[in-house]
Amino acid sequence: MLVRDAMSSVVLTIGPAHTLRHAARLMSGRRIGAAVVLDPDTCGVGILTERDILNALGSGQNPDHETAHAHVTTDVVFAGPEWTLDQAASAMVRGGFRHLVVLDGTEVIGIISVRDILRCWIRGGHTKEVRSSTAVPA
Template sequence: MLVRDAMSTVVLTIGPAHTLRQAARLMAARSVGAAIVLDTDTSGLGILTERDILVSLGAGQDPDLETAHAHTTTDVVYATPEWTLEEAAEAMAHGGFRHLVVLDEGEPVGVVSVRDIIRRWAPVRQQPAALVS
């Protein structure tokens, strides 16, 4: 199975000046755990995850003052849609992260998470109907 089969194509892209609160609201509204941070000044892509926001809050930082730029991971490992899920899982395990930005011809087309991979490897089974006594 390939990354394209598991990735989320709901890609949230934000700018580096977004506050962490703004990022969190957008992530919650789209039900995603990561946002791609596009910095047009550096032409770079980074990623901001729910964990980055959690670490900032845990450190007592103000989410209305902290920007995505200050918490963005910029040394991102990118996947392609043609990677196997095994390759994606290996990259995540090796790098210690839970999200991979998926690029196709240099453009972000999706994000694949550990949860996405698990859902493909172990599909949710229907629960039996409750027995009526």
């Protein structure tokens, strides 16, 4: 299965001047964990994730004053629509992140999350049995 088959083609895009509170409200309302940040001044594509917002709040920053621009990840790893889900999952593991922006050329056409990949693998019968020999205390 390919990234184009699993990605969400409805992408929340915000500008760099959005406050973290506004971004969080939009993400929460759509039940998503990331927004693509498009900066028309730099023609750059970045990503703002729930982790970015959590880190800002955890360090005491004000979500009504902090902007997406100050917290956006700009060294984004992009996926192509023709990537396999294995390639996307490998990129996520290597980079330590849970979302990939999907580009077709220079155009953002989607976003794919770990959850999207897992959902496809489970539906496709690619689940692996996990066995544990230790009990988890209650």
